[in-house]
Amino acid sequence: MTMQVVARDTAGIAPETAGRPSRPAGRPARTYLMCPPEHFAVEYAINAWMDPSTPIDRDRAMAEWERLRATYVSLGHTVHLLEPVEHLPDMVFAANGATVVGGMVMGARFRHPERHGEAEAHRRWFESHGYPRFTPAVHVNEGEGDHVYAYRAIVAGHGFRTDPRAHNELHDAFGLPVVSVALVDPRFYHLDTALCVIDSFTAAYYPGAFDEDGLLKLKTLFPELIEATEEDALAFGLNAVSDGRHVVVPHDAAHLRAVLTQRDYDVIPVEMTELRKAGGGPKCCTLELRP
Ligand SMILES: CN(C)C(=N)NCCC[C@H](N)C(=O)O
Numbered sequence: 628m629t630m631q632v633v634a635r636d637t638a639g640i641a642p643e644t645a646g647r648p649s650r651p652a653g654r655p656a657r658t659y660l661m662c663p664p665e666h667f668a669v670e671y672a673i674n675a676w677m678d679p680s681t682p683i684d685r686d687r688a689m690a691e692w693e694r695l696r697a698t699y700v701s702l703g704h705t706v707h708l709l710e711p712v713e714h715l716p717d718m719v720f721a722a723n724g725a726t727v728v729g730g731m732v733m734g735a736r737f738r739h740p741e742r743h744g745e746a747e748a749h750r751r752w753f754e755s756h757g758y759p760r761f762t763p764a765v766h767v768n769e770g771e772g773d774h775v776y777a778y779r780a781i782v783a784g785h786g787f788r789t790d791p792r793a794h795n796e797l798h799d800a801f802g803l804p805v806v807s808v809a810l811v812d813p814r815f816y817h818l819d820t821a822l823c824v825i826d827s828f829t830a831a832y833y834p835g836a837f838d839e840d841g842l843l844k845l846k847t848l849f850p851e852l853i854e855a856t857e858e859d860a861l862a863f864g865l866n867a868v869s870d871g872r873h874v875v876v877p878h879d880a881a882h883l884r885a886v887l888t889q890r891d892y893d894v895i896p897v898e899m900t901e902l903r904k905a906g907g908g909p910k911c912c913t914l915e916l917r918p
Contacts, residue, residue: 655703655870660752660914661696662709664688664719669905673739674787675813676906688901692719695875695897695909702873702895707916709752715744719902720911722771722819724749726797727758727916728781733774733800736764738788762800768793771914772817777848778827779804784818786810806848808841819866819910825892826871829853831883833860853890859883863899866908877908 667688669677699706711718718724724745726733732753735746746764753761768774773789774797775782781801785791786809798805808818812835815821821836822845831853832845846852855864864880869892876884878896887894899908 655872656705657699657870658705658707658916658918659699660707660709660721660724660916661692661912662711662718662721664692664902665711666713666716667719667902667905668716670716671741673741674816674906676904678904681904683901683904685901688719691897691899691901692912695899695912698875698895698897699868699913702870704870707756709748712744712748715742715748717742717905717907718745718748720772720905720907721749721914722911723769723817725753725770725914726768726774726776726781726800727914728776728801728803730758730918731760731801732758732762733768733770733797734761734763735770736767736793737769738767762796764793765796766790766793768797769817772819772911775818775822775824776915776917777806777824777830780806780848782806782808782818782822782845782848784808784810784821787813787816806844808844809838810836810841811838812836815860816906817911820863820908821860821865823865823867823869823910824849825853825869825874825887829890831855831865831867831887833857833865836860853883853886855880856882863903863908866910868910868913875909877903 724735737743767790769788773784781803783794783805794805794807815836822832824830829851830849833855859880859882862879863877864883867876873893875895878898884894
């Protein structure tokens with residue numbers, strides 16, 4: 628079988644800056660899928676943040692998650708809920724369960740056995756909610772954890788979780804250019820801990836998470852790149868959620884919040900103290916269902 632050649636560089640998707648408005652047109656109303664942290668726990672360690680001996684406060688996790696959900700609703704977004712499954716303590720990180728673009732879904736396949744069951748729960752949800760175009764994954768991919776939608780393309784991370792061979796599947800599923808970038812720092816094991824698309828020509832990123840090749844690709848793809856500090860990145864500041872106008876950002880990412888505010892975005896700080904103990908932030912809890 629011939630391997631499909633995927634757009635692994637940014638040729639042909641260079642930024643279109645000529646004649647752009649001062650702020651790209653917003654597409655504020657979004658639809659998200661979230662899963663309440665009913666069974667949330669840190670029972671195993673599959674990333675550098677997790678330590679099963681650290682106590683977690685599940686009530687606080689639920690309250691923080693609920694505030695995040697209510698924030699989206701107050702901004703006019705729609706939030707659908709995925710039923711949590713017992714013994715899947717990381718299921719609250721709904722963004723890892725699929726990738727959805729143009730009403731089409733690419734399923735996830737998790738690297739670690741502890742999370743394998745989540746892929747099937749997501750598949751069932753899409754099957755029963757009117758998404759007939761579902762592509763099951765062949766190689767490991769952890770959904771939007773490693774697939775960052777960037778309007779003209781999808782930036783796809785590899786190095787810790789997603790198998791780079793899955794990037795071909797991603798291209799086949801959506802017909803969009805896929806820009807592969809390697810992640811090099813285990814603290815930022817998913818792409819959405821190190822790169823956040825703010826609007827159609829702006830992204831924020833933490834340079835230390837990427838190799839030279841990846842940095843070059845990001846600089847080519849985004850007309851405006853905001854550099855986050857290591858402190859921002861460690862506070863999961865890049866695990867933010869933007870609708871192009873409002874940006875929901877972890878409170879502790881003070882520098883990033885200030886830069887975004889200066890650039891006139893409506894910055895909404897959120898606390899995610901408990902979910903951070905499992906290595907997650909607001910974006911991880913939020914799977915975008917792009918129509
Ligand atoms: C922003 N991040 C990292 C995510 N997209 N997902 C969080 C997954 C956390 C889970 N304990 C794990 O290690 O898989």
